[in-house]
Structure formats: structure tokens, C-alpha cells
Amino acid sequence: MxxxxxxxxxxxxxxxxxxxxxxxxxxxxxxxxxxxxxxNPGVVEVPDERLAVLSELLIPPRVVPATIEFVDVxxxxxxxxxxxxxxxxxxxxxxxxxxxxxxxxxxxxxxxxxxxxxxxxxxxxxxxxxxxxxxxxxxxxxxxxxxxxxxxxxxxxxxxxxxxxxxxxxxxxxxxxxxxxxxxxxxxxxxxxxxxxxxxxxxxxxxxxxxxxxxxxxxxxxxxxxxxxxxxxxxxxxxxxxxxxxxxxxxxxxxxxxxxxxxxxxxxxxxxxxxLLNLITFYTFGDKELRARELLRGSKAPEAAGKVHSDMERGFIKAEVINFAELVTIGSFEKARQLGHIRQEGKEYEIQDGDIVYFRFSSH
Ligand SMILES: Nc1nc2c(ncn2[C@@H]2O[C@H](COP(=O)(O)OP(=O)(O)O)[C@@H](O)[C@H]2O)c(=O)[nH]1
Ligand SMILES: [Mg+2]
Structure with missing residues (x-):
């Protein structure tokens, strides 16, 4: 939505x-x-310079921006x-x-x-x-x-x-x-x-x-x-x-x-x-896509997982996280992983603006 x-x-x-x-x-x-x-409903992409940088860096099969809908009342x-x-x-x-x-x-x-x-x-x-x-x-x-x-x-x-x-x-x-x-x-x-x-x-x-x-x-x-x-x-x-x-x-x-x-x-x-709505942007990155999502500031990792799928919130195990600025400095996701810069965060982790997140969850 x-x-x-x-x-x-x-x-x-x-x-x-x-x-x-x-x-x-x-x-x-x-x-x-x-x-x-x-x-008159009109849905558009939220302008996001970080998403463009990330898509060059991560080369995902698909990039999905966050959207915003305008209603001409x-x-x-x-x-x-x-x-x-x-x-x-x-x-x-x-x-x-x-x-x-x-x-x-x-x-x-x-x-x-x-x-x-x-x-x-x-x-x-x-x-x-x-x-x-x-x-x-x-x-x-x-x-x-x-x-x-x-x-x-x-x-x-x-x-x-x-x-x-x-x-x-x-x-x-x-x-x-x-x-x-x-x-x-x-x-x-x-x-x-x-x-x-x-x-x-x-x-x-x-x-x-x-x-x-x-x-x-x-x-x-x-x-x-x-x-x-x-x-x-x-x-x-x-x-x-x-x-x-x-x-x-x-x-x-x-x-x-x-x-x-x-x-x-x-x-x-x-x-x-x-x-005004107190929203931040975080990114999910997996095999299929890189996606920007909005999230209420202060939300914990499981709530953010729930934005992807309710199953992910229910079966939340951990979030693998790196922030945008750090990833850009390191230059590649693989390198960040090798250097141990992908953090393992638990249920209490508060998602930050610009976090790139991969959720681990169990489906039962
Ligand atoms: N000169 C000028 N005309 C404008 C401007 N913005 C809108 N208009 C014109 O004002 C008229 C009404 O604009 P519209 O967007 O339909 O207004 P609405 O009734 O608020 O939806 C149109 O003829 C527009 O081209 C502006 O910044 N300058
Ligand atoms: Mg009008």
C-alpha cells in the first residue's frame, strides 16, 4: 500500500x-x-537517489521503488x-x-x-x-x-x-x-x-x-x-x-x-x-529484487519484516543488516560479508534509515 x-x-x-x-x-x-x-488517483515512485546507487552496486534482477499516491480532491x-x-x-x-x-x-x-x-x-x-x-x-x-x-x-x-x-x-x-x-x-x-x-x-x-x-x-x-x-x-x-x-x-x-x-x-x-509521518526508508535485498520500503521510525526488525510478509514477522529469526553509507564505502556486498560487516541483528534491533536488510525466518 x-x-x-x-x-x-x-x-x-x-x-x-x-x-x-x-x-x-x-x-x-x-x-x-x-x-x-x-x-483522481495517481501512484508514483518516491524519488530515491540511494536506490539508484544501490542498484548499481548490487545489480539485482529487479528494482522496486517505494510509491506514493496522490489524490486530487x-x-x-x-x-x-x-x-x-x-x-x-x-x-x-x-x-x-x-x-x-x-x-x-x-x-x-x-x-x-x-x-x-x-x-x-x-x-x-x-x-x-x-x-x-x-x-x-x-x-x-x-x-x-x-x-x-x-x-x-x-x-x-x-x-x-x-x-x-x-x-x-x-x-x-x-x-x-x-x-x-x-x-x-x-x-x-x-x-x-x-x-x-x-x-x-x-x-x-x-x-x-x-x-x-x-x-x-x-x-x-x-x-x-x-x-x-x-x-x-x-x-x-x-x-x-x-x-x-x-x-x-x-x-x-x-x-x-x-x-x-x-x-x-x-x-x-x-x-x-x-x-511529517515520521517515516524512514529501508531496503530489502534478496535473490529476486532490491526494494525500497517505508517504515515508521523506531520500528523493530520483526515489524519491518512484517512489511515484506506477515510470515516473516511471525517466524522472524534475525536480520542481516548493513547501512547504506557503510556499504557504499566498502563497495560490494560480498566484500562487506567477507570483512564481517554484515551485522546479525535480533528482535530488538531498531531499523535505521538507509539500512539494507535481509531477513532470516522460519516458515513454521
Ligand atoms: N499563471 C499561472 N497559472 C496557473 C498556475 N498554476 C495553475 N495555473 C492555471 O490555473 C488554472 C486552474 O488550474 P487547476 O490546476 O485546474 O486548478 P484547480 O482548480 O485547483 O485544480 C489552469 O488554467 C492552470 O493552467 C501558475 O502557477 N501560474
Ligand atoms: Mg482541479
């Missing part, structure tokens, strides 16, 4: 153009607020949580994603109408964030009514706890605050999981910039304001980068560097999603 990123934002913020850029797909782009009716407008625009139908799509990407329009271009008339990133950000909170409020209210009813009928500690935590959520959401700002215990988080609150998911912003200086200055100001709230905003010249897709990578890079862009939008977005 790929990591899923849901793209939200006001109409004409550039969501579909960004989706195309990220997936190199051909979703229909139009200067029309509610054009994208079907959620389409036009949210003020009032969407009450069914304005295409409203709640879209909000239900984002409930299934792991992380929310909010596109904010910084580009001018008066040929493309702005639903709120003028460019004002912080206002747009507040509108969208409020809609997301209001949508959660609706879900929380409904669930709370149900749970309150249940709590009266059955004596169940879990139900009571859910009633309590939902009451806290309600007062939060009524102020328009996202649930991720609430302090919640692990148990409370677990209890809230089935409700799939959008504002509990990590969220970051993408500034859709144009080449004007005004857009860059505005970006610096907005970035500083959002940073005070601990939020991340990535600078992406969405349309420019999309138009550069057909150029050779070197030329594209040189061109973007002139605007101070060091990495592609996809790379920035993927890195940010991994960071």
Missing part, C-alpha cells in the same frame, strides 16, 4: 496542475472551479462542509489519506479567476483550514450523539472514554481549531481512529508561485507567519515546472535553479510527507 497524499485547496489554486506535475499524468486541467468530479470552497460547491463528497475522499497537502495560490494571472477575487494566501489558508475543521465538527457531532446514546445503555469503559474525548474535540472544533493541536494520549488517538478526522492528519502547504518578484516576497512573509504555528510551506512553481517536464532533466534543473529551486516539487513533497 502506498502512502496517500490528498491535495486540497480553493478552485483554481492549481491543484490539478500540481497533481499532473507530481504524477506526470494527464488529468484534465481547466479554468473552471468544479471541474474534477472523480477523485478538487474544489473546496467556503461553505463546502455544508455542501457548497462539491462539498462533503470530496471531504469524504480525504478521510482516507495519510497526509493532507493544501495548495495555496500565490500566482497572479488575471486570466484565471480567483474565487475570492484577489491573491491573499493567508486568507485562503484560513478558509480551507476552517472548512476542514467544520467538516470534522459535523462528523464529531454525529458520532458524539451516537456514543452518548450508547454510553447510557451499556457500561463500557471505552465508550465512556470516547464520549469524553469527543466532547473535548467538539469544543476544539467549534473554535475552528484543528484536532492535531489537541494533546491526546495514545489511547485517545486509538479511540478516535475510526472517525478518520481530517484535522488529525498531518498537513502541509504548497505555495503555487509564479516567476514575479512579488510572489517570492509574499512567500517569505507567509512562510514566516506559518512557521510561527509550526507549519511547513513548500515553494513550488507549479505551472513553470509542469511546462518544463518535457525538457531534459539537466536543463530543467538549471532553469529552476535560476529561481532558487534546488529540488523538484515531487522530491520536496515526498520528503515533507515522510518527515
Amino acid at each position: 502506498s502512502l496517500r497524499v490528498g491535495i486540497v485547496g480553493l478552485p483554481n489554486a492549481g491543484k490539478t496542475t500540481l497533481f499532473n506535475l507530481l504524477t506526470r499524468g494527464h488529468a484534465e486541467v481547466a479554468s473552471y472551479p468544479f471541474c474534477t468530479i472523480e477523485p 478538487a474544489g473546496l470552497v467556503k461553505g463546502a462542509s455544508h455542501g457548497e460547491g462539491l462539498g462533503n463528497q470530496f471531504l469524504s475522499v480525504i478521510r482516507g489519506v495519510d497526509v493532507v497537502l493544501e495548495v495555496i495560490r500565490f500566482f497572479g494571472d488575471e486570466r484565471i479567476p480567483h474565487v475570492m477575487e484577489n491573491v491573499d494566501p493567508l486568507r485562503d489558508q484560513e478558509i480551507i483550514d476552517l472548512e476542514l475543521a467544520l467538516s470534522d465538527l459535523e462528523i464529531a457531532e454525529r458520532r458524539w450523539e451516537k456514543v452518548k446514546e450508547l454510553a447510557r445503555k451499556v457500561k463500557d469503559e471505552k465508550i465512556h472514554l470516547e464520549e469524553e474525548v469527543l466532547a473535548k474535540c467538539l469544543s476544539f472544533l467549534r473554535q475552528g481549531s484543528p484536532l492535531r493541536e489537541m494533546t491526546l494520549s495514545e489511547e485517545e488517538k486509538e479511540i478516535l481512529k475510526p472517525s478518520q478526522f481530517i484535522t488529525l492528519k498531518p498537513l502541509f502547504y504548497v505555495a503555487n508561485l509564479d516567476e514575479q518578484d512579488a510572489s517570492k516576497a509574499l512567500f517569505q512573509r507567509v512562510k514566516a507567519t506559518l512557521a510561527e504555528k509550526g507549519a511547513t510551506i513548500l515553494p513550488v512553481f507549479v505551472k513553470l515546472e509542469e511546462e518544463l517536464q518535457d525538457f531534459p532533466p539537466e536543463e530543467r534543473k538549471a532553469f529552476l535553479q535560476e529561481f532558487g529551486v534546488e529540488d523538484t516539487g515531487l522530491k520536496l513533497v515526498a520528503q515533507t510527507a515522510y518527515r
Whole structure:
């Protein structure tokens, strides 16, 4: 299963153009607020320079990158949580994603109408964030009514706890605050999981910039304001980068560097999603393939084995491990083995970012 990123934002913020850029797909782009009716799934490879180095070093029969899926959720407008625009139908799509990407329009271009008339990133950000909170409020209210009813009928500690935590959520959401700002215990988080609150998911912003200086200055100001709230905003010249897709990578890079862009939008977005979800990358290497996989930071070796196959987790014996940097220094897997640099790690070993792992397990 790929990591899923849901793209939200006001109409004409550039969501579909960004989706195309990220997936190199051909979703229909139009200067029309509610054009994208079907959620538009797009799975792409996670950019990974280490994987390219490893595949040269290990010469595996097959290389399988980690993947990331983007979902173009389409036009949210003020009032969407009450069914304005295409409203709640879209909000239900984002409930299934792991992380929310909010596109904010910084580009001018008066040929493309702005639903709120003028460019004002912080206002747009507040509108969208409020809609997301209001949508959660609706879900929380409904669930709370149900749970309150249940709590009266059955004596169940879990139900009571859910009633309590939902009451806290309600007062939060009524102020328009996202649930991720609430302090919640692990148990409370677990209890809230089935409700799939959008504002509990990590969220970051993408500034859709144009080449004007005004857009860059505005970006610096907005970035500083959002940073005070601990939020991340990535600078992406969405349309420019999309138009550069057909150029050779070197030329594209040189061109973007002139605007101070060091990495592609996809790379920035993927890195940010991994960071916010607290994910690392490890590699499995066997007779058949070399494969990059994402893993929650802090996971132990058997859990990582479970990512390959549940049998491997159940019958876990040990993990043979070498880290990327060490393998590259030594230069070959065989040599690393001869020199005794392939470590034998047990159940308690915490997989590190960049580990290359071979699991030993018994199948009965
Ligand atoms: N000038 C300019 N136009 C853009 C930019 N990004 C998107 N657009 C245009 O804005 C219109 C709406 O973009 P679209 O991606 O469909 O927006 P969505 O409604 O958020 O999905 C299209 O005509 C795009 O070509 C940009 O950075 N600069
Ligand atoms: Mg669109």
C-alpha cells in the first residue's frame, strides 16, 4: 500500500496542475472551479537517489521503488462542509489519506479567476483550514450523539472514554481549531481512529508561485507567519515546472535553479510527507529484487519484516543488516560479508534509515 497524499485547496489554486506535475499524468486541467468530479488517483515512485546507487552496486534482477499516491480532491470552497460547491463528497475522499497537502495560490494571472477575487494566501489558508475543521465538527457531532446514546445503555469503559474525548474535540472544533493541536494520549488517538478526522492528519502547504518578484516576497512573509504555528510551506512553481517536464532533466534543473529551486516539487513533497509521518526508508535485498520500503521510525526488525510478509514477522529469526553509507564505502556486498560487516541483528534491533536488510525466518 502506498502512502496517500490528498491535495486540497480553493478552485483554481492549481491543484490539478500540481497533481499532473507530481504524477506526470494527464488529468484534465481547466479554468473552471468544479471541474474534477472523480477523485483522481495517481501512484508514483518516491524519488530515491540511494536506490539508484544501490542498484548499481548490487545489480539485482529487479528494482522496486517505494510509491506514493496522490489524490486530487478538487474544489473546496467556503461553505463546502455544508455542501457548497462539491462539498462533503470530496471531504469524504480525504478521510482516507495519510497526509493532507493544501495548495495555496500565490500566482497572479488575471486570466484565471480567483474565487475570492484577489491573491491573499493567508486568507485562503484560513478558509480551507476552517472548512476542514467544520467538516470534522459535523462528523464529531454525529458520532458524539451516537456514543452518548450508547454510553447510557451499556457500561463500557471505552465508550465512556470516547464520549469524553469527543466532547473535548467538539469544543476544539467549534473554535475552528484543528484536532492535531489537541494533546491526546495514545489511547485517545486509538479511540478516535475510526472517525478518520481530517484535522488529525498531518498537513502541509504548497505555495503555487509564479516567476514575479512579488510572489517570492509574499512567500517569505507567509512562510514566516506559518512557521510561527509550526507549519511547513513548500515553494513550488507549479505551472513553470509542469511546462518544463518535457525538457531534459539537466536543463530543467538549471532553469529552476535560476529561481532558487534546488529540488523538484515531487522530491520536496515526498520528503515533507515522510518527515511529517515520521517515516524512514529501508531496503530489502534478496535473490529476486532490491526494494525500497517505508517504515515508521523506531520500528523493530520483526515489524519491518512484517512489511515484506506477515510470515516473516511471525517466524522472524534475525536480520542481516548493513547501512547504506557503510556499504557504499566498502563497495560490494560480498566484500562487506567477507570483512564481517554484515551485522546479525535480533528482535530488538531498531531499523535505521538507509539500512539494507535481509531477513532470516522460519516458515513454521
Ligand atoms: N499563471 C499561472 N497559472 C496557473 C498556475 N498554476 C495553475 N495555473 C492555471 O490555473 C488554472 C486552474 O488550474 P487547476 O490546476 O485546474 O486548478 P484547480 O482548480 O485547483 O485544480 C489552469 O488554467 C492552470 O493552467 C501558475 O502557477 N501560474
Ligand atoms: Mg482541479
